[in-house]
Amino acid sequence: MNFREEYKSxxxxxxxSEEAMERMKKNILEQAAAPAEKKAFPFKRxxxxxxxxxxxxxxxxxxxxxxxxxxxxxxxxxxxxxAAAEGAxxxxxxxxxxxxxxxRESGTTDREDSxxxxxxxxxxxxxxxxxxxxxxxxxxxxxEGGFPAAAQTAFEDFTETTGGSSxxxxxxxxxxxxxxxxxxxxxxxxxxEAADSAAPVSDNEGFTVxxxxxxxxxxxxxxxVAPAExxxxxxxxxxxxxxxxxxxxxxxxxxxxxxxxxLDPEGxxxxxxxxxxxxxxxxxxxxxxxxxxxxxxxxLYLTDxxxxxxxxxxxx
Amino acid sequence: MDTMSLxxxxxxxxxxxxxxxxxxxxxxxxxxxxxxAEDITQDVFLKYYRAALTYNDEEHRKAWxxxxxxxxxxxxxxSAWFRHRASDEGLENMEENGEFLGSGGDIDxxxxxxxxxxxxxxxxxxxxxxxxxxxxEDMSVAQISSATGIREATVKSQLSRARELLKPMxxxxxx
Numbered sequence: 001m002n003f004r005e006e007y008k009s010x011x012x013x014x015x016x017s018e019e020a021m022e023r024m025k026k027n028i029l030e031q032a033a034a035p036a037e038k039k040a041f042p043f044k045r046x047x048x049x050x051x052x053x054x055x056x057x058x059x060x061x062x063x064x065x066x067x068x069x070x071x072x073x074x075x076x077x078x079x080x081x082x083a084a085a086e087g088a089x090x091x092x093x094x095x096x097x098x099x100x101x102x103x104r105e106s107g108t109t110d111r112e113d114s115x116x117x118x119x120x121x122x123x124x125x126x127x128x129x130x131x132x133x134x135x136x137x138x139x140x141x142x143x144e145g146g147f148p149a150a151a152q153t154a155f156e157d158f159t160e161t162t163g164g165s166s167x168x169x170x171x172x173x174x175x176x177x178x179x180x181x182x183x184x185x186x187x188x189x190x191x192x193e194a195a196d197s198a199a200p201v202s203d204n205e206g207f208t209v210x211x212x213x214x215x216x217x218x219x220x221x222x223x224x225v226a227p228a229e230x231x232x233x234x235x236x237x238x239x240x241x242x243x244x245x246x247x248x249x250x251x252x253x254x255x256x257x258x259x260x261x262x263l264d265p266e267g268x269x270x271x272x273x274x275x276x277x278x279x280x281x282x283x284x285x286x287x288x289x290x291x292x293x294x295x296x297x298x299x300l301y302l303t304d305x306x307x308x309x310x311x312x313x314x315x316x
Numbered sequence: 317m318d319t320m321s322l323x324x325x326x327x328x329x330x331x332x333x334x335x336x337x338x339x340x341x342x343x344x345x346x347x348x349x350x351x352x353a354e355d356i357t358q359d360v361f362l363k364y365y366r367a368a369l370t371y372n373d374e375e376h377r378k379a380w381x382x383x384x385x386x387x388x389x390x391x392x393x394x395s396a397w398f399r400h401r402a403s404d405e406g407l408e409n410m411e412e413n414g415e416f417l418g419s420g421g422d423i424d425x426x427x428x429x430x431x432x433x434x435x436x437x438x439x440x441x442x443x444x445x446x447x448x449x450x451x452x453e454d455m456s457v458a459q460i461s462s463a464t465g466i467r468e469a470t471v472k473s474q475l476s477r478a479r480e481l482l483k484p485m486x487x488x489x490x491x
Contacts, residue, residue, distance in 0.1 A: 003489045010433040011452045014344040032365045
């Protein structure tokens with residue numbers, strides 16, 4: 001028995017009858033002739049597909065927008081603080097511009113006034129020093145002789161404030177505040193030292209840098225280099241303050257911290273165990289020399305910067 | 317058939333008259349129910365009419381109709397309405413209507429025909445389709461592959477498995 005023949009004979013049962021075929025043809029033609037039904041908008045399909053996508057997008061955007069960054073509470077807060085700082089900076093800048101315009105109109109500024117005042121103060125100070133210097137020059141103290149009355153008065157004032165001796169013998173010099181103005185040196189030496197020390201020029205007298213060409217650097221142009229002027233924003237380095245040591249012309253005595261010391265030529269009083277003041281750097285008035293001073297309660301031991309022993313001065 | 321136009325609209329009634337039994341049998345072999353087979357047949361030809369395609373040749377048209385019948389049958393089987401219905405209802409309807417009994421003939425032959433049909437109907441749907449197209453429609457493996465979209469190797473394997481399933485049930489039949 002062949003399966004193919006058997007199956008073909010059986011499958012005839014599955015064939016439609018004539019009535020069924022006519023019925024199906026009729027239905028098909030009727031439905032084909034009828035207008036096609038408009039499909040409903042697939043809301044359900046859109047909701048099933050687009051809903052999760054939209055929800056994920058919303059969650060992602062919310063997470064990015066409100067996620068804290070760099071430890072700050074809110075990104076919005078950070079942005080707002082930055083904007084506020086920027087606005088403050090702009091306002092500060094605006095204030096500067098405004099003040100600048102007002103300055104240009106008025107022709108003067110507070111800063112200029114302060115400079116003027118400072119210049120005035122400085123001039124006063126210079127005037128005082130100059131007066132003292134003039135007093136010294138007049139007295140001729142650099143070489144010999146006694147002290148004038150003004151210098152003596154200044155010395156006495158100094159001794160009262162520092163507690164030093166008020167002995168006004170002729171050998172005692174006047175303690176000056178500025179070494180450049182000290183009259184222990186001769187006038188010629190003072191002028192030479194002033195020229196060598198390259199004192200700053202006052203009142204805008206100085207060198208200026210000028211270029212003949214603005215775009216091309218001309219090597220043949222004469223360029224004057226100005227020394228660096230200390231700007232108001234950058235204060236000059238404070239000079240170290242040393243105690244002043246003042247020698248007599250013959251260096252047989254000296255004046256230190258309000259006390260007079262007499263030279264001991266033999267230097268017999270040096271005692272390390274009694275040193276109470278060790279390694280103090282002192283400045284010799286009238287020079288740029290720095291000595292190292294040691295004090296044992298009675299004697300002052302001086303050594304120069306090279307380590308050479310200068311001498312022993314016993315406290316009077 | 318050679319004189320039939322390849323345009324779907326121009327020869328629609330002729331195509332219906334020629335291919336309707338084939339489409340009906342394919343739908344019946346997959347669904348096991350005459351009423352469902354009629355619904356599938358009507359759907360297939362409505363789609364054929366509304367698609368209004370132009371076919372390269374008759375084999376192309378035939379393959380299109382077979383593929384459409386199989387797909388429509390699959391859609392109906394996967395629908396909620398069909399899944400909630402009893403699976404053997406179609407077979408029982410056929411037996412009640414006497415369709416398996418045929419118009420007459422030898423009882424042994426009738427019983428044998430019922431046995432073959434019953435055995436084939438017990439196969440899975442995909443095996444039934446392949447068996448029907450191969451043994452009833454006399455299509456080759458390549459034609460079945462192009463019509464159903466299944467690879468030839470798959471068609472061969474499905475035929476082989478179907479025969480293996482039918483042999484225990486149809487011991488006196490030669491494949």
